[in-house]
Amino acid sequence: MSIRAPAIDALLKRRKLTALEMLPWLLIVFVYFEMPTYLPFGNQIIVMIIFALSLDLVVGYAGVVTLGHAAFFGAGAYIAGLIAVAGWNEPISTLLLAGVGAAALGALTGAVILRATGLGLLMLGMVVGLILTQLANRFSWLTGGFDGLRGVNFDPLLGKFDFDIFGRTAYCYSAVVLLLIWIFARLLINAPFGQSLAGIRENADRMEAIGTPVWRRKLLAFTLSAGIAGLAGGLATESAGFVSLSVLSLELSGAILVMLVLGGVGRIYGAFVGVPLYMIAQDTISKGDPVYWNFWIGAILLLVVLFAKGGVLGIYDVVVRFSSRRAATWGRG
Amino acid sequence: MAALETLLSIAFAGLAFGAVLYLVSVGLSITMGLLGIANLAHGAFAAIGGYLAFYFANKAGVPYLLAIACAAILTGAGSFFLERTLYAKVYDAGELEQVLLSIGLVFITTAGLHFAFGPVPTTIQPPSYLLGSIDTGWRTFPTYRVFLIASGFAAFIILWLGIERTDLGAKIRAAVDNRHMAEAIGINTARLFSVVFALGSALAALGGALGTEVISLTPGYGLEHLLYFLIVVSVGGLGSIKGPFFAALLLGVGDAACKILVPEFGSFFILVAVFLLILAMPQGLFGRSQ
Numbered sequence: 010m011s012i013r014a015p016a017i018d019a020l021l022k023r024r025k026l027t028a029l030e031m032l033p034w035l036l037i038v039f040v041y042f043e044m045p046t047y048l049p050f051g052n053q054i055i056v057m058i059i060f061a062l063s064l065d066l067v068v069g070y071a072g073v074v075t076l077g078h079a080a081f082f083g084a085g086a087y088i089a090g091l092i093a094v095a096g097w098n099e100p101i102s103t104l105l106l107a108g109v110g111a112a113a114l115g116a117l118t119g120a121v122i123l124r125a126t127g128l129g130l131l132m133l134g135m136v137v138g139l140i141l142t143q144l145a146n147r148f149s150w151l152t153g154g155f156d157g158l159r160g161v162n163f164d165p166l167l168g169k170f171d172f173d174i175f176g177r178t179a180y181c182y183s184a185v186v187l188l189l190i191w192i193f194a195r196l197l198i199n200a201p202f203g204q205s206l207a208g209i210r211e212n213a214d215r216m217e218a219i220g221t222p223v224w225r226r227k228l229l230a231f232t233l234s235a236g237i238a239g240l241a242g243g244l245a246t247e248s249a250g251f252v253s254l255s256v257l258s259l260e261l262s263g264a265i266l267v268m269l270v271l272g273g274v275g276r277i278y279g280a281f282v283g284v285p286l287y288m289i290a291q292d293t294i295s296k297g298d299p300v301y302w303n304f305w306i307g308a309i310l311l312l313v314v315l316f317a318k319g320g321v322l323g324i325y326d327v328v329v330r331f332s333s334r335r336a337a338t339w340g341r342g
Numbered sequence: 343m344a345a346l347e348t349l350l351s352i353a354f355a356g357l358a359f360g361a362v363l364y365l366v367s368v369g370l371s372i373t374m375g376l377l378g379i380a381n382l383a384h385g386a387f388a389a390i391g392g393y394l395a396f397y398f399a400n401k402a403g404v405p406y407l408l409a410i411a412c413a414a415i416l417t418g419a420g421s422f423f424l425e426r427t428l429y430a431k432v433y434d435a436g437e438l439e440q441v442l443l444s445i446g447l448v449f450i451t452t453a454g455l456h457f458a459f460g461p462v463p464t465t466i467q468p469p470s471y472l473l474g475s476i477d478t479g480w481r482t483f484p485t486y487r488v489f490l491i492a493s494g495f496a497a498f499i500i501l502w503l504g505i506e507r508t509d510l511g512a513k514i515r516a517a518v519d520n521r522h523m524a525e526a527i528g529i530n531t532a533r534l535f536s537v538v539f540a541l542g543s544a545l546a547a548l549g550g551a552l553g554t555e556v557i558s559l560t561p562g563y564g565l566e567h568l569l570y571f572l573i574v575v576s577v578g579g580l581g582s583i584k585g586p587f588f589a590a591l592l593l594g595v596g597d598a599a600c601k602i603l604v605p606e607f608g609s610f611f612i613l614v615a616v617f618l619l620i621l622a623m624p625q626g627l628f629g630r631s632q
Binding site for chain 2 (some may be wrong): 068072074076121124125127128129131132133135136137139140143144146147259260263266267270274300301303304306307308309310311313314315318
């Protein structure tokens, strides 16, 4: 019998990989070999998973509800696009610059946004996105404005793999980036840093009282998240070869929040479940008339809030708990 | 003379826009101050009110002012129902749940309005006595805008008197100041909140219906203009009647100034100003520190 507190055991147990956590990666490989015509769509899904993962750090772990995260996705997208148009076409370094640039923007704006709470914070997040949109629109000689940024080309990846029209290179590239970010995020949230974020989400005053630098932790989480969102944006540009103003839009910020919530907030895998569900549903339902997709988004949100607080993964948890309790009672009987 | 002309048109367009912003947003400020519910669907109520008034006035032939009054009452009643059935479930939940629920309502409203009225931006034709312009001898002012500005000021004065002088107003002030203490002395804050919520939504509907010439009705109204409503509330300060009034007028005039003086930048400068203002005064202009 160990003397260690059960909480510590639980924490250490969470660091171990379970078989289920391999499922997304098996699926990604499966799609590559068995559904080659879906690779461009698959790539979009992977990019959005990265974006949703970044939002989960802020919303799910730091407990900061924001409707302006597209600002950082868009910043990354535009940085990557502008670097390419300026004549530097090496994809990996461009992607890193997109991430670093978005992180810098995150640190800068986070320092203001995180001072506010509630509606004020929501408002400021939206303001950042709109300011960037107005700038991109104003300097249309640079960004292409409403028409979008065209002529974005990249050299072959690692000097060998061309960004082909079947999306094979982009798909594998995005998948590898997702893998790296997933490893990073997993280490991060199971480290004391991630635990302190969860503490701040639950009770900021108490965390302050036990000596956690609440403000700095939140800002750091926001910055890291903005950087990851920027990477997602950069990937989107590199695989599409085009940047449109919509990457900065409120609609995108809202959509990514809905995807995350659908999967489940504050559990990294919410992004892996919610994004594909949302995007596949959108792809099938909104084919006829995209407008009524709004109704379904609204319905999803109401259902999740009223009946399934933890999203799809929350339902899964309940089912697992229920069936294991059933199994336990049977064992006794 | 040209400079004066420009200043006047900025002030006039800005005040009319500000008056509409005030009507729509003030209810949100009070409900936020009362219970701290992040209700992002507030603007959607304005859209519903606007479309209802449009339906009554243009399709059913009801007189303009009566149509708007009916729309406001119906929207208020509808929101009372929604408050009891949906919002009441998320009062004790986190901010995220409130944001998700209310933004979900915005999306459903958008789809519903699109289904019922189509995607084209709509305005309600004002009656003949509001068309034309008022000649002061010095210069002329469009009657409709004068009417809007007057409505905004009238709403402000009525609300201010209502909050300061009536029993209901005293209860609201008490509950905004300290909800638990207000409950302890026997104020039913839950019922109070339902009433305030309905009144706020009715005002929003009024603003949405009156202001269609300034902010035209589209199915996406609730999301498109949400940012401006939130700016009014956060810059003005939560739980106040006075704060949103000055914030709305400032935002209206600032926005008009930006669009007339530097149209190529859109609302860039006003947004930066909001950003800096909240940096300096996180509680807004008239907000109380919690």
